[in-house]
Amino acid sequence: MTALPQIDADRLWSRLMDFARIGGTPEGGVRRLAFDPAEIAAHRHLADLALARGFALTLDPAGNLFIRREGTEPGAAPVVSGSHLDSQPSGGRFDGTFGVLAALEAMETAQDAALLTRRPLELVVWANEEGSRFRPGCLGSAVHAGETPLAEALAVVGDDGGIYGEGVAALAAALPEAAPAALGRSFAALLEAHIEQGPLLEAGGQVIGVVDRVQGHRRLDICVIGREDHSGGAPLSLRRDAFVDAIEVCRGLAELCRDETDVLRFTFGRFVVSPNAVSVVPGRVDMVLDLRHPSQEELIRLGDLVHAKAQGLARLCEVRVADSSWHAPVAFTPAIRETFARAADRRGYPRREIYSGGGHDARWFPGRCPTGMVFIPCEKGVSHHPAENVDPAHAAAGAQVIADAMLELAEL
Ligand SMILES: [Zn+2]
Structure with a gap:
């Protein structure tokens, strides 16, 4: 296999800080509720970064955004990684955003190195993960995976009287470059990087948590x-x-x-x-x-x-x-867990197996495609709070593992 390229840790960190300003709060956190102006602005900023790299945008009817870097084999199913850009009302800077920007960093790294992959690489931004405006959470991904009917989601009324379907329309209007994407697309694999939102990695001195299941x-x-x-x-x-x-x-x-x-x-x-x-x-x-x-x-x-x-x-x-x-607890795919573990070992990142305490969008997918998650430590385990913080070196390690895994699965 071709040597896997190094991600750009400084670029990743400065992007994380840029996104923290979109909907940034005086307390140092972010407030981006699903489809509110700040969350849409974050999507728009991401779209601009993607378009500048020549990636293509598509948006499905549930408001999930896909950003694609083509592969060499027409029609091959993509390797997909991402998370969400919405937050809790008084949320932190890294929950969701880290997984989105880790996947972007992976795709830009492939682009910088002019690597050709057989399968396309895609970044996904799932809609309404937090459920803090529209309930339940993980709604965009649930619709995409066929767990929730589209019509039911579009009709959900938020706490502020807003309607989910109108939110999707507002997002689509802000992303005129995005072509329509179908629901229920087939993925070669679905990966998600996330902060741990708990204290175990920090306490154990590990940098990478290979998630075996969502509790x-x-x-x-x-x-x-x-x-x-x-x-x-x-x-x-x-x-x-x-x-x-x-x-x-x-x-x-x-x-x-x-x-x-x-x-x-x-x-x-x-x-x-x-x-x-x-x-x-x-x-x-x-x-x-x-x-x-x-x-x-x-x-x-x-x-x-x-x-x-x-x-x-x-x-x-x-x-x-x-x-x-x-x-029920959801177990992630053993082959993907092994891919993450190998990537962490090759890079010399201390790792452990860990389970996820919170729900995540990836939970809908193990029955549909090979699926896995990696965690990085967050300071003192604090999350869903303005004080949420991560070490830049840990963010870089998490993005590197995602990049290595995406490239391996997309077949160089
Ligand atoms: Zn999250």
Whole structure:
């Protein structure tokens, strides 16, 4: 095989800093919600960089942007890598953007070295990954992969009253050079680089995380039903206070699900007391328990335990438990994991196998094409926060692994 070229670490870093200014916040983070003016401006800036290199743009009906460097074999399926440009409302500079710019850097490196690949190289920017404006997240990629019908996505109404389909139209209007792309395209491989969004790589001194899977999640709606009463009139002995019992339920479930290995993620992210009035004994509490774990068996066991035990933890109130969402853990393709591991070893980057705590666009694709992810460390594991930070050398290492893997898979 031809020697693989070195990426341009300075170019990559200065691009990361340029994109951080698009929708940049005074706190040092970014705010780019799906299809808002800042997110569209980031797409436009990326398109300008791509066009300057002679790459071609296409946009699918779900708002996913593809940037293509042709291969030598007409009709060969492309090797695709990318991530997203949208952010949380108070997001960081590297979540998503790093994966996008790593793929661009890989393609520019191939261009600089005038390398010919049999397969085309493509960068993808998935639409609405964060789900912070339009729910659910990973929506553009879900539509592309056939997991969500296009019409359903286009009709989604955002928190601000905006409509997803109008967002796609606004993006298309800002990218007149982009020809239409079909949904459900076939890829020779799909790769995604991302910051870890957790502390393991930094703690272990590794530079590259080869992601073996995205952990699964099981969400349970738990409703505690008591009885509303006058807070001055009703004696404690006669009350059925839903709030007091809900606390017992939360405490008891936290105890039941205690995990000495510290792998389980157990969160009551939503807790709503009704009627939430100062002089009324709470009659009802609705809460959502979010369980995440890399093992499907463990998620099933713990969720079933919640169903079985929740009622017994309440003293006087009725407790109803219902499953509200389920994503099985997703395993990435062994051959792609090996490609990443080889690339890291050749370059001398310390690596480890790691699982992904958060969901990512790549999760829809292992059943459709060889798929994999690489992580780089983020400072103190902080993400979805303006303080999100990475070491420039780690960013360069991640982009180098993506470049090497893309070129290897696209066949020089
Ligand atoms: Zn992300």
